[in-house]
Amino acid sequence: MINQPNDMMFRVFIRLIAIIVVTFSIYLFFSGHNAPGGGFIGGLMTAIAILVMYLVFGTKTMNAALPFNYPYMMSIGLLVAAGTGIISVAFGYPYLKQFFDYFQIPIFGEVELTTALIFDLGVYLLVVGSAMTFILSIVEDDS
């Protein structure tokens, strides 16, 4: 990928920007249930942050810095999403029935916890994994 020596500003700022983007994407992921966001959007935004870093630092550096196996991440995501459904079957409910309740947690106060969030985590992982798989496999193609 592009890896020119004279992109100092870009290299410095991208670290900062990437952290902000990833943080925001995690926020979007968690806020999804009650505000705009969710696993799909959060996942895409995380993927964008990683991709921008790939653009700046090049494939070699990034593969060493973030040694994720994205196809694995994809399958883990799918397993998580499918797995939450099976839990409800185990308790005698239909497949993929979601539950929620409100809990008092120190610092955060009253918090709603849902099984849908775990399902959404699966969505998140799969979206990050597949977006990265797609683009990296196209990019790493040398021929």
Next chain:
Amino acid sequence: MTILHLAVLAPFLFAILVPFLFKYFRKVHTGWFVLFVPLILFIYFLSYISVTSDGQAVMQRMEWVPSLGINFDLYVDGLSLLFALLITGIGTLVILYSIFYLAGKEERLNHFYVYIMLFMGAMLGVVLSDNIIVLYVFWEITSISSSLLISYWYAKKASVYGAQKSMYITVFGGLSMLGGFSLLYVMAETFSIREMIGNADLILNHDLFLAAMILVLLGAFTKSAQFPFHIWLPDAMEAPTPVSAYLHSATMVKAGIYLVARLTPVFAGGAEWFWIITAAGIFTMAWGAISAVRQKDLKAILAFSTVSQLGMIMSLLGAGSAAFYYMDGDNALYTTAILAAVFHLINHATFKGSLFMVAGIIDHETGTRDIRKLGGLMTIMPITATISVIGLAAMAGLPPFNGFLSKELFFTGITNVAQYDMWNGDTIGMLLPVIAWIASIFTFAYSAIIFFRTFRGKFKPDMLPVKEVHEAPAGLLISPIVLVAAVLMISFFPNILAYSIIEPAMMSILPGILGEGSNFYVDIYHWHGINLELMMTLGAVIIGTIIYVTMNKWSKLGIYQNEQDIMTTVYDNGYDALIKGSQVLTRIQMTGMLRDYIVYMVIFIVLIMFYTMFRFEGFQISMENASEIGIFMYLILAALVITIMLLPRVNNRMTAIILAGFVGFLVAFIFTVFRAPDLALTQLMVETVSVILFMAVFYHLPNLTKDNIAPLTKAINIVVAGSAGLMVALVSMSAFTYGQTTPFDAISEYFIENSVELAGGYNMVNVVLVDFRGLDTMLELLVLGIAALGAISMIKLKVKEDDDV
């Protein structure tokens, strides 16, 4: 879930264990573990004899999809028990045999026994299911496991060819059968065979009767290798011999027979059922017997012989269906054919099973199955020779063996047709015994060929690939000896199974036509006096002998030299034509140009939308209640239109990418204006990702060149694009009007009301995604994952030019 259900599922469950047993107990042959499954099941099913021999049946219900009437109902009566015992009994012997047959270190036993277990469970499911949909599912699993077993030695080209052929033909039949089953459901309004038999009158007088019958028979005929679908069976002989003995002679190929027998009470009573089955069966019998004589491979002879014998049983089931026309079960004139069918089914499993195992032994010890290379094995392999003599004599129908008994009954059953005073039984029906007799001449001839060519004659050690030929090890001999013992047992005590197995099976095939308190006439004995049947046997032996003796003369004929079945030629040519035809069709549409694909898709979508809207008078446009469009919207739209108009005129790729991205961001902007933040966010993300992707691959892309597109193509593109836009606009305006004029609540109302209450989330879009429509999301995830894997396999795992995909 009852023990009976567990019995059907046991082989499937055990199949999961097989790979682990293979991996962790390498020192013990995996077959020894597997052996217990059919053995235990056999003993278990034996316990049902006491129930069925009284004419009773057991029905166990387990709900699967009760809302559609599809339940995993198992039904054990005389007929299904007979098959269950065959499957588990022969299964035990075959697995025992396979332990010694597949003794090599490099055999992939984990695969082999998983397939065998799959097959065994599926076959038990086929014969025990009362629900035809469940039966269909199991039926297809038998087809699949059979193909997998045929291609067990997949490095051989012939194995793969045979596996494909059997798969195509049996799955074609299976799908036709599913169609027939659906029609049966339409007619009888039930998926249960029991209830269908109860509603047989409804079915018999329905318009769809004949269509349903032919479709179901296609399934039965393809599975049971009836002409012209028999061609897959000889090619299935590429499978390891235990498989041939088990699937392709004793059990799976009899699934079609089972289906015909099982549905006899539903369909029988008409001339169509009678003639289709009898004619197909008797023709197959003759075709198989004559083809068998032409073969040079031991297993091929046995395969065609199986085809022939299956045809014989099939024709008997057809002839016996007349009993339903007369509703007279007491008269042996009509029921003898069914008796012969059931009896021969058992006999065939015993003698053909042993013969296949013998063929396997000869192959194993000498390295060849070609009768031109074999000879003189009598003194070298005396035990094998003895087993073969008994098996072959039974197959040829020589007294006193069980094959003789069932063949006499067969002749009786078939000649009886001439005495039916309807359906042309007394005119065309006269042909049936003649064809049957010709077939048995050739049956005798090929039995003689097998024996004399392998065991007598001169021993030709220089033609064999193996240096030293000796008798097979004891382990290989156990199973055929057990089967031959069964042959002898039935031969000398023919009524040993009469009341426990045969009569209950007949009662299931012909229910409700017996007089009060009477039984079927089941008494099998050797000497009937000098009658027509005995003369037919005698004639067959004499002419068969003549054919064998003169073999040296006619074996020079072209018809003997070229052993390929005519139907195989038809199949091969048809297969090639299909491939070529679909290639031509594919080349027309697969141009490799993304632009063309989009044109096809858009045209299709527009046409189908237009048709639907037109057909259901969906175009109603009234903009009365529409809100004002603000100046802001006009500006965005103007920007959008201008950008899009500019796009095709750009010569620089970078500019084009930026413009395309701009369009996407404008759309996101529109979403924001219409207060759809989730949609807008997603659109933004997707746009960003695609721009990044473009930037990343920019380096690889060629310069944007101005193609010279023909004016006609341009015009077509404009029309297609314009009509798509117009269509979408019209449909959305109609939808708006429809929502205004009709009192239906929009679906969204439900989600608006319930998303907080039922799912605890204020973001309705997300709640719909993860909760209300969670299954959709999950399947979409699956699609996304598969697409990503597709990208990997397309880009990273490159196929070289000359590689086959």
